[in-house]
Amino acid sequence: MAQQTLTAAVRAGASDAAQRIAKHLSPAVAKSSDFVAERAEGTYIYTTDGQKHLDMAAGIGVVSTGHCHPKVVKAIQDQASQLIHSGQNIFTSNVAQVGLLDRMLKIVPPGLTRLFFANSGSEAVDNAIKVARAHTKRQNIICFENSFHGRTFGAMALTTSKTYYRQGFAPLMPQVVVAPYPYCLHCKVRQAHPEGDSWYKIQPNVAPYDSYTARTCCNAPMESLKWILKQQSAPSETAAIIVEPIMGEGGFLTPPPSFLPTLRKICDEHGIVLIIDEVQAGVARTGKWWGHQHVSGEAMHPDILIFAKGIASGFPFAGLATRDDMFDGLALGTMGGTYGAAPLACATANATLDVIVEENLLENATQRGLQLTEGLVQLADKYPIIDVRGRGLMCAVEFGGHDGSMTASPGVAAAVTKAAGKRNMLLLTAGARESVRFLPPLTVSEGEIAEALSIFGDCLEDVFGISAQQAATA
Ligand SMILES: Cc1ncc(COP(=O)(O)O)c(C=O)c1O
Known part of the structure; x- marks a missing residue:
């Protein structure tokens, strides 16, 4: 059935349209x-x-x-009449992408001056794994319980929020180790507190509520991570730690403020790449450009930051920002993709970032x-x-x-x-x-x-x- 006819049938509530779907x-x-x-x-x-x-x-x-949003719609219409596709392997860049570089460099954490654009969060995660492995010449990736990084084979292996994302697809990408993520509500140490559950109060981590610091994290997850590096994944074999600043699909778990800076410290100590997956928490969603900035301020930055979702108001777009030297280990041609950095997507992202600032x-x-x-x-x-x-x-x-x-x-x-x-x-x-x-x-x-x-x-x-x-x- 032609699209229009199907739409009309669906609108009319025709049961055969529902059956076709x-x-x-x-x-x-x-x-x-x-x-x-x-x-x-x-x-x-x-x-x-x-x-x-x-x-x-x-x-x-x-x-x-x-x-x-009218500005986003107009940007798409204008761009579509100029240039829909050029190809990142064919042209050095396109005009919309040049504009996007200017905008991105104003908002990415300092030092992350190299950008790579892709089409989905999962694809950006896969590319981050490639960069980290090539840069460190190590294989292991540490991810966390409750995480969601996507559905491609690389990203899926780092996804632990529910079994059904991986169920039936083994063998998964090897060399992945899963560490505990702070989930104060169900933390075993907290449960053993002499006052029991009554000790625990609902304490949203936004001002003017008491900050999460009041929960005095027991640091059990960080302890576990240190043991993982002693028992399961030698630092010399650990390429990266990948983490969501707030677990998205995993339940919006918001770690205590010390968590991400501690990860940074561990990564610095062992030359491990810290990848912060801002696909869900990034691009102004939490009231700062990036979710990790709530706890880290200027004090710590990832080595690789991944963005997607909100960057282009619904147009498929994603990417990563990283340091100049991170691409050292990657040979020419090892990254790319037919649709990455497409002019339409870049123009939509430009309009999106402009609206976020202007409004x-x-x-x-x-x-x-x-x-x-x-x-x-x-x-x-x-x-x-x-x-x-x-x-x-x-x-x-x-x-x-x-x-x-x-x-x-x-x-x-x-x-x-x-x-x-x-x-x-x-x-x-x-x-x-x-x-x-x-x-x-x-x-x-x-x-x-x-x-x-x-x-x-x-x-x-x-x-x-x-x-x-x-x-x-x-
Ligand atoms: C934190 C995070 N990373 C990665 C992804 C995967 O993104 P995509 O669905 O665009 O592949 C998601 C999707 O929900 C996500 O929330």
């Missing part, structure tokens, strides 16, 4: 709703059934400037993130929310049990996102435990966050409220 698209792609998207604007997305949805997912944190979206992410956090903390008084975490507009809640325990019934997070879908709000689960994450466009307004909190409260009532409990016991 079910029959011809890969069934291995998990879908969190059964809507068919048609158009979108700002924080709202419209589906073929005539519904309007408040988008608190933004395509998994991708649509940073809101859906179809002061770093500040909006901070303020709206705080509003969201405050609202979620209030809901924790009434519903079994045991943690509110993340930074800026990368914000999540984790659910506990009805009985006040730290473990929720399996499936409650999915039940909440399903309830949100019924109430026309798009939300995502995160991690192997029961968490729900909010990733709205960085342009989201105060009114829209208030609307999201109100709908979320209704969803919690649907799932955990008195009527839900009565239904469960009936």
Whole structure:
């Protein structure tokens, strides 16, 4: 069926259109709703059934400037009429990419003056592995529990947030070692605290709440890492440590402030490359250009920084920034790709970065993130929310049990996102435990966050409220 006819059929609710979708698209792609998207604007997305949805997912944190921001749309239209593709192996560069270099060099951490552009986060991760291995002439990569780095063979081997990302695909890329990531809420040392769980308070790590420092991290994950370097991966064989500054898919786990600087120190001590994967936390999402800057300030930088998602407002684009000397070990031709650094993608990224600056979206992410956090903390008084975490507009809640325990019934997070879908709000689960994450466009307004909190409260009532409990016991 021609695309237009199929669209019309879907819009009309024709069951054969739904059947075609079910029959011809890969069934291995998990879908969190059964809507068919048609158009979108700002924080709202419209589906073929005539519904309007408040988008608190933004395509998994991708649509940073809101859906179809006029400046982004215009940049795409203008670029499309000039040059869609040139080829990074054919031309030295293209005009849009030259403009992007100027913009990127203003925002990447100091010293990371070499850039490589790709099309997806996973592809950028794979390239970071190549750079680290070639530079160090070592093989091992240390990643962390709960991490998500992507679905290609390299990135998948570094992904531990859920078994199903790797299930059935072995043998995976070898020489990967997994280290524990700080997850204070379920830390065994914390659980052994003499005051038990009552010692633990919800303590979002955004001002004016008490900072995470108040949690006085026991440093168990760092201790484990030191033993890993003694027992499993000799420093002389460890090429890189790859880490998300806030675990994204793994549940928005936000490490204590000492964590990343300690990693930096360990890497410096042993000549290990520190790769910070900012695919989800980067590009202003957390209220700073890069998620790691909340804890490190000017004090520490990665050797390789990976970006994707929010960099181009939904256009497929990604890349890495690194130091000049990091490419020393790479022969000519070892990096590339047909579509990398495509003019359309670069022009979209240029417009995206301009909008972030012009509309002061770093500040909006901070303020709206705080509003969201405050609202979620209030809901924790009434519903079994045991943690509110993340930074800026990368914000999540984790659910506990009805009985006040730290473990929720399996499936409650999915039940909440399903309830949100019924109430026309798009939300995502995160991690192997029961968490729900909010990733709205960085342009989201105060009114829209208030609307999201109100709908979320209704969803919690649907799932955990008195009527839900009565239904469960009936
Ligand atoms: C932290 C992180 N790294 C890498 C990826 C993979 O990016 P992509 O899906 O563009 O390949 C993701 C995707 O969610 C991510 O969150």
